Amino acid sequence: MTALLHERVHLTLPDSKRHLPFSFTCPEGASGLRVEWEFGPPGGGEVRSMINFSLRGPAGFRGAGHRHGTRHEAVLGEHFATPGFLPGAITPGRWEVTLHTHLVAQGTHGELVVTALNEPPALAPTDPVIPANERTPGAWMMGDLHCHSNHSDARWTVSELARAATARGLDFLALTDHNTTSGRAVLGGAAPHLLQLPGVELTTFYGHAVALGVEDCPDWTAPELGCGMAELASDVTQSGGVFTLAHPFAPGDPICTGCTWTYFDLRPEGAAHLEVWNGPWRGDHNERALAYWYALLTRGHRVIATAGTDAHGPNYDPGHGFTFTPRVWDGVALLAQLRAGQTYLSRGAGLDLEVRSPAGPVPLGSTAPGGRWLARARWSVVPEGSTLIWVADGAREAVSIEGEGQLRWEGEVRGWLNLEIRTGNGELHTLGNPVFAERCPA
Numbered sequence: 001m002t003a004l005l006h007e008r009v010h011l012t013l014p015d016s017k018r019h020l021p022f023s024f025t026c027p028e029g030a031s032g033l034r035v036e037w038e039f040g041p042p043g044g045g046e047v048r049s050m051i052n053f054s055l056r057g058p059a060g061f062r063g064a065g066h067r068h069g070t071r072h073e074a075v076l077g078e079h080f081a082t083p084g085f086l087p088g089a090i091t092p093g094r095w096e097v098t099l100h101t102h103l104v105a106q107g108t109h110g111e112l113v114v115t116a117l118n119e120p121p122a123l124a125p126t127d128p129v130i131p132a133n134e135r136t137p138g139a140w141m142m143g144d145l146h147c148h149s150n151h152s153d154a155r156w157t158v159s160e161l162a163r164a165a166t167a168r169g170l171d172f173l174a175l176t177d178h179n180t181t182s183g184r185a186v187l188g189g190a191a192p193h194l195l196q197l198p199g200v201e202l203t204t205f206y207g208h209a210v211a212l213g214v215e216d217c218p219d220w221t222a223p224e225l226g227c228g229m230a231e232l233a234s235d236v237t238q239s240g241g242v243f244t245l246a247h248p249f250a251p252g253d254p255i256c257t258g259c260t261w262t263y264f265d266l267r268p269e270g271a272a273h274l275e276v277w278n279g280p281w282r283g284d285h286n287e288r289a290l291a292y293w294y295a296l297l298t299r300g301h302r303v304i305a306t307a308g309t310d311a312h313g314p315n316y317d318p319g320h321g322f323t324f325t326p327r328v329w330d331g332v333a334l335l336a337q338l339r340a341g342q343t344y345l346s347r348g349a350g351l352d353l354e355v356r357s358p359a360g361p362v363p364l365g366s367t368a369p370g371g372r373w374l375a376r377a378r379w380s381v382v383p384e385g386s387t388l389i390w391v392a393d394g395a396r397e398a399v400s401i402e403g404e405g406q407l408r409w410e411g412e413v414r415g416w417l418n419l420e421i422r423t424g425n426g427e428l429h430t431l432g433n434p435v436f437a438e439r440c441p442a
Ligand SMILES: [Zn+2]
Pocket: 201, 208, 246, 247, 259
């Protein structure tokens, strides 16, 4: 073992929300690297310092360990890496470890140590392959577009997540760990029966965003002081990905660092996709996001609503919302439907929703000539005491429903038409994305 870097780091409160790079040179012939970061004191009460690190080698990004706690370690070799980091060649040359000070709650002393390993790190046992859930595929498929594993700060492993997703009947899954894509290869091995989308949650200091369809983690450190996110969003969408503003009204610092959306250069009204259902429905931040989304639709913005369980283990919650979309067999087609908003969000209504404009049937998320529209909703499972609400241009028409059944709706639409199903206690059970009416030429 050879020491390559040994830094003593002193941080004060104003050092919060900074990226502190430290470079070191990896010699020829090293079989592995160990990076250790330890700091103290941890902070007081509920307000805990969150300072973790990412790693970059001569060939590019090598992962991140977005976790809480005061002791962090990453070991990397050609065929092994600590969860969050990417295995691969230990290339000689200039490497960089960057401390990310998400929150410095009080004056802090830390030590950052990098050592070169003479022996390759031992291989971890391979995770077992999760058996598929045998069932007849229906016309709609169900998935989760925002969840975490032990490759960032979750309590469950990738295999445990895959097992829960399979038991819940999911057809597709996007693992969106914080600032790393290292879990994707593990998920591919553990659950080949799930259609998988590459994903990552860009966990910046001023807001979180879910990027789907991106193979590598985009550089999330560029946005500063609430600016620079518009450019990052455009990079993701231009490379074929889908960029979603996550949990815009979640409580932020110091409880959940960076969780409230505060970017000045990308307001939620400028977003194409907005996560209105994050985690279990309970809690008022989702109700606020939904009301905000309706206000955007009323003002003529074309924004697609999304759901993400944001599950961190140890299981899915009955209040989680999943994404439903017409069945496809590959990730490219799935991503295209998600981009278009051909989706409804639900705990599992078994919903079939058809909208017909004067020009014919219209898929959810698309646009049709305004006028007299017909819609039909059929559902197979909703709890007793539920209410179905048609929302046409913001006007709400509620009908009591339960069990299995169907309803028709007919009326004038000039802006948009969507539907909600609420449970007896008023919580959201299902939310359909709208069909939009063509606007009059200006
Ligand atoms: Zn988040």
